[in-house]
Amino acid sequence: MRAAVRRSGGRAVGTAVVAAVFLTASPPDRLTAQDSQFGIRGLGTPGRWESVRSRSSGGAFAPFDALSPLMEAPLADISQLTATAAGGTSHRDAQLGDTITKLRATRFPLMGVAGRVAPRLVISGGFTTYLDRSWDVTLRDSTVLRGELERYRDEITSDGSVGDIRLAAASRLSRRLAIGAGIHILGGSTRMTAERRFDDSTFHAVGQVAEVRYDGFGVSGSVLIGVAPGLTIAGWARADNRLRAQVGDSTIALTDLPRMAGAGLLLAPSPRVRFAGSAAWRSWSNAGPGAFDTWSWSAGAEFGSGRMPIRLGVRGGQLPFGPGTKAPTEFAASAGTGRAFAQGRALIDLGVERLERRGGILTERVWTVLVGLTVRP
């Protein structure tokens, strides 16, 4: 028995080490979420505040998942120190008219640590992607210079993101009621380049580079109510002030950030079957022209034991930035599973998601493979 415990503990420690390496070996600017062409003309592509477990079920379980940074109240049910991280690789086909461009990106959009510090108090720290701002656009065009038509190729790139560092606390006030609150420090940077190369080499190439830094602040609060055995509802709200963009010592832009609210419903008719649904609203139109308020929804299910469950889900909604007068839309279906190791001290979650976004003449189709790692040492 003692040997078995020692072996389990060893695996947990080993898994924790792997998790630490997994998280720290990646450069900070790659800690970003799935990006999209729709975010180029705007603030960026909003991140998904969901663990791999939640995302595999369409995001429907995010309001009830302690490891998803959407809500704070579920943290109240964490009994021991827990760390989690997620990574994902997406293969994206961006179809503009008849032109299809195949894109690929790997992101590590989530890390968090939570632990109980008092019988009724759990605190958590971690970060996730608030806005992804990694993109690379090439453009072929011409202009008249000195009386001649000069053809050129532009390449404008942005590499980086705005991260959301969350410090949260949650407490279970009663068997049926848990509450939580958090503060959000938004920060990050993008390295932006703008290049132009003329076909006529008499015109020298243009190359400009800038490091754009971002900062902002937000607060959030949430509540989790057990209505009846097997039935839980959740509600959350969040307000962010503004996103300040700075180049050097100069403030380039101050953009208002959205207020948002959401709710969810969890139905667990048996320990092996769980259903969930959620919806959220975000006032992204605060960000200025070309931005839209968004609604999003999700529904999902989880079957099986905690050792190796099956997860399914769908989600849909709108994107905040896009051309025209209507917000682009998205729809996704996802599936996944997970596996516990070392007597539940380590969890690996796997997921796959098929996403389609539409807006104007652009359609994006994305396959994303997700891996999540959770450690409870």
Add this chain to the structure above:
Amino acid sequence: MTRRRLALVGAVLLAAACVERLTAPGHCPDFCPSGQITVVDTLLTTSINRDSSYRGYVVSYQSPVMLAAFLSDTTGTLDGRPIFRFNGFGPRLPVSSVDTGQIIDADSARLQLYIVRRDTATHNLRLQFYRLPTTIDTTTTFDSLAGQFTDTVKIVNIDALLAQPGQKDPLTGDSVVVDTVNHRWLLSLKFDAAAARYDGTSDSGAVAYGIRIAADTLASIAFGKGSVGPVLQWYLRVDSLGMPVARKPGILGTTLANFVFAPAPAPLDSTLAVGGVPSARSLLRVAFPKFIRDSSQIIRGTLFLVPAVAARGAPADSFVMEARTVLADFGRKSPIDARLDDPIVIHPGATDTIKIEVTSMLQLWAADTTHPTVFLLRSRAEAQYFGEIRFYPSKAALRPTLQITYVKQFPFGVP
């Protein structure tokens, strides 16, 4: 088994993580950044001022070549004549290991010359050699030698020599070797006793020659100096106990290699002169606009210069004028910044507006605000061509202008 699966998943993830492809064609304005690269083109008509010209940087005897020309046009005749001198061996030469003998005279001599530049269109090119006073020096002028270029000691027709079998003339002993690699001709010319008179007593054996050239058209060539300069081999007769004996002393190089020419260059006036002999340079001071210097990226700069008169010089002797900048503005003694130069070929007779691309220099000025914003115009090969060009100065209506194409600062960070 589980470990193998995990390893497989890890390997797949690792492989996927190593490749990232974000580049996509833009569809503007819907799916492009809101900011765009903005190009501005501006013509600065009054930014060049306080210009000046100076002459005398490289004079004829400092030139690495000796110029020869005889070109007539409506404005006159350009006549360039190489002059060079060899020192002698004095009155005596060794006849044995212990004795010397009086040099009686020269049996002959062989002169070798390199023609390092010529016009391939020149026909019936002839060289006429004249014996000159050994007193010629670096101050000798065309006029002071006018009376000396009267008695020809030798005439060589280069075209005829080239037409000979083996390019050797068995009658005169002259030959020519065509160096196709270095594009030059090596002339080896035999001077008989009359042409190669050795006077060891009064002149210590020194001898000086001058060359005039003639051709059916385009008589303009350049002779080498220094390592490819003229050399002379004497074949002397020396008295040895009353018996003349032949002696072949060592080969002599020149102690002076120069050229004289007429007409002399016109005096500098208000125009901006570049080139000629002695070489002339011009300085153009630019009031570089701050709005370009401080907040933009220059992608093209062109300096426009309007010739005040047609460029002078031998028709075939197009020369390269270069625009440079200076490390400090000390007027005529401004040290040249050797890092950058922008060249353009000047064709004699041309009156077209000269356009020189000066982008690199403008970029340097923008990057280093302490750098003097001065253009210096000079001939790349100073005093190696008769060619000279003069431009309208900044006070004229057709003043120098500067066209700059630049890109404004990209609006990074603007959503």
